[in-house]
Amino acid sequence: MSLILPILVLSGIGAVMGAGLAVAAKFLSVEEDPRVEALMEILPSANCGACGYPGCSGYAKELVAGVDIGLCSPGGSDTVAKIADILGVEAVALVPKVALVRCAGGRNLAPDRSIYVGPSSCKAAVLVGAGPKECRWGCVGLGDCAEVCEDDAVDFTEDGLAFVRADLCIACARCVKACPRDLIQMVPADRKVHVLCSSQDPGKNTKAVCQVGCIACKLCARRDKASFVVENNSASVLYEEGSKDTPVAALVCTPGAIWDANEDDLVSWLTDPARREALKERQAELKARERAERAAKKKAAAAAKKAKADKADESGPAEPAEPGTQKGGQ
Amino acid sequence: MSVSFKGGIHPDYEKELSSGAAIEDLPPPERAVVHLSQHIGAPAKAAVKKKQQVQKGEVLGEAAGFVSVPVHAPISGKVVEIALHLHPFGSLQEAVVIESDGEDQWCELPPETRPESLSADEIKDRIRDAGIVGLGGAAFPTHVKLSPPPDKTIDTILLNAAECEPYLTADDRLMQEEPERVLSGFLALRKVLGAKDAVIGIEENKPEAMGAMEKAVGKVDGVRVARLHVKYPQGGEKQLIDAILGREVPTGGLPMDCGVVVQNVATCAAVDDAVRFGRPLISRVTTVTGQGVASPVNLRGRVGTPVQAFIDAAGGFRGNPGRVVLGGPMMGGAIHTTDTPVIKSTGGVLVLTPEELPPAEFDACIRCGRCVRACPIHLCPNEMGNYCEVEMWDQLEGLNVGDCIECGCCAFSCPANRPLVQFFRYAKLWIRQQAALAKAAQSQDDN
């Protein structure tokens, strides 16, 4: 008997409380759009913030309110299609992106000028006399980007240069914000040719501090005006519409700061010392071939003129060399 | 009887290394790299062209705005380049490079005048035209300090002769050797401001300088010498005002907000040159010291001279240099190479040996409270440091990181060797960036 009473009392209390909760849940519940839950299901739950909203739930709520549905880069086009389906709007094509560290100057090519002592963080290091790296634009290599990357996509070469493994990158863009030198850029994943230098110093200064720094010689832009632009002493790929991969740009780049993913794997491109030697040879080869072509053309034109057969030749930049012949130079 | 402030630390001063060395002239350099940005505010605008011949004292760069001062040629010779060069702060900045013609010839200067014969405005113009900035380290244009808004009355001018940074003896030597010059400049500044009182604050560890200044002051009306307790950062503007006058500079304000202007010893000497002879600021006394140099000295060197020349004049390195610091050990900045040219605010070249350097590693805060007791602004460096380390910015609110004067007392006293000053500099940068972002967002909303 003495055991039964407490059991009954406690059960009674439990029942009353439970009933109270049930009533509260019924009458005090907050109306929520069922689509939000559906959206939460299909969003990748990375909570990366790439969309600019606080987490996937934040984005889901805003989606219902009608923001751009193409902001979830980790989800990619599939997710966008599903979002569009749930919301009953038209799907937009989402260009998959990856992060790219726009610096190729590891410690071997762009040396440090002093030994930094202090917290192992790029942000902290650049506060001390503008950083230990001679190049004031280049990768400090202390890994603030790797710190924020939850997918281990940021890695380092032996010379302390950060690079992003495209296969692991989910395009959350956290590293972009983490880099105190703004070296990391989100680029379309299908693009192959990239300029890996962010230095805005005059060519002379850049050359003094880095062997692979862009010296703003504009050779790339001369080859393809629509894809390359040289501003503030710094070449960059435009990546927008009308722009395309121009493999020859990687070949003509004087310091070799342009990477062609079709030619080289990023790691070997960054670290293989033979590459730079090979590049010089290939550049010389290309130069010779183009000179020969120009001469031939001139000759032909002169011959044509002499023959008074046709009007003048079409002037302008020489056509890019065909990929096939390039391979031959390797 | 000496006065002081609450907080602070007692580092090893090591002043005896160079305090006995009389000021010597460092020969003008063969090649001077004169930065156009030598002061707080807008950098000067280049006023010369490449290949132009310049005389010593000629304007190389003109002031670009009110908070800006001109820059002058420290040597006579030819401008060979106007390009980006390594600045003592570590970045590349625009500089005018002059190759010496060996003449070291002054340009045309106004005739010698007695400061008493000039009006306040004339004195101020001369100070600005001479490119004078605060030589204590911050390099704030002096004429700006001399132009308080009309609603502010300045009743007191202080001469900051504390020289509380360890190692440095430049001001000490200057006061011992040329007290009249320092006093004359100080009085000229007082005249500009119309300040009733003038106080010279000297730390007790400089009895000779104090004696010399007391003798020079003599019976000048309204000027007195105040003995200061030996403590770092006694020469911090805010601490000096607190110690001598018992006033506090309002948070976020300037000394003029509590009726005070503070000027440094070297600045006063430069002011005297400018007012009396019309000479621009092209040289200053710099202490070259530390266990890492052979024979510490006090040198009067030209702006734009490479640091290496100073070190050579001090007998070169002794052993392996571990770190070269421009300024004192508490607030000076380490430089990457000794090719760096000096600027107007370089009051010291300190060479530390590798053995003297603090350890590289740091540990977690053990909350011992030494930093709290040391902070002369009475902040909470322990809490601030912990939040900065893990970038919990929202927690920093209410801790007033912005008030930190980066004196280094907290980091100096930290047993866990935490780089607190570096943390706070980063936090301040972050706060500035956030403010800029907020401003940008605001203006976008307005449009």
Place this chain on the structure above:
Amino acid sequence: MAAEDKETSKNAGPGAASDAGKRTATDSPVEATADSPEEATADSPEEAAPQMLTVASSPHVRSGESTSRIMWTVFACLLPAAGWSVYLFGMKAAIVLATCTGGAVVIESLVQYFTRGRTSVQDGSAALTGLLLALTLPPGASVVICLVGAFVGVVVAKAVFGGLGHNPFNPALTARVFLLIAFPGPMTRWPIPLQALADKPQKLYGQSTSWLDAAGRSLDFANAKTGAALHSLAAKVDVITAATPLAVAKEHWKRGTGELTTYSDYFVGSMPGSLGEVSVILLLLGAAVLLIRGYISWHIPVSFLLGVIVMAGLTHLANPTRYMDPIFHLLTGGVIIGAFFMATDYVTSPTYPLGMVIFGLGCGLLTMIIRLWGGFPEGVSFAILIMNACTPIIERYTRPTRYGLKPWAEPEAS
């Protein structure tokens, strides 16, 4: 192929270093470059290769104080009291001291080894935790109890929270309280400091103290007339236990029975008690060194003692027969070791002066409340732990007033 690359580069890059946290200052690649110029200059004094300078944020000098120096100094300041306890209680005390201190150090090393954290066991914090714990234990505590205590102190109270600097509660006291609750029997069995008494047999006859009576009743103790006899008696018996003066006082209060030890006994430690609470004078000696060297500030100890004195004084004045006087409360139990060595633990006490005073007063008042009206005869441990829990909130509201808020009235223009 990509995987292969990853492996090689991961080993060298800072990515590997960042695994160990952001604590280390320079990464291995930087250090590698740091070595080379020095070697170069060592070989050729003419310096063929340019020397690389180091850069760091100001300030470029330090006070030379270090965490380990502080810890080992506090450790050293406790050694006289620890030594005295060995003298009083013999080998048993030595075993407790050695087991706790050694155990704490070994356990901390193991934790740091297995968590791959930075090895910081040499900073002395674990040794100090172990020693402090030992000083709060009864001299006869078994090795198992000591090791469990060391484990709780080092792992549960400290490592779990992130190691030194992150623990909210004093590790030694957490361990002690754990042991007190887990092993209530052994933890309240207080041996009589026989060895000390044996040197002064007249003491036995000069004063009749309650615990001695108890001891005498249980053995034919009072009949041993000479020191030698007492010594041999002490050698014969494993342990003679009795209540601590505080427990006696509590009994006294409850039932009006039992007589108490004299003040001089408390001072030199001729009374039953834990290892560290038996000698007030040696503890004060250690504390004086810490105060003079600035390792602890006066705020917490003084306000702690003040709290005890005020509470004890008021109750004693109100009812002198029922409540003991303040001096008794100051000298007995763990007040002295608590006020000077436990409450002043940097990590778990406030850092601002006003906060320290509040913390100390709180400790003192709570100690007395527990002693006078609580279930336990001694309340220092609980009082300090409770105040440890309050530290963050105390800290939040006692921050110093920053410079620059003092108003300045502009003088009237004359």
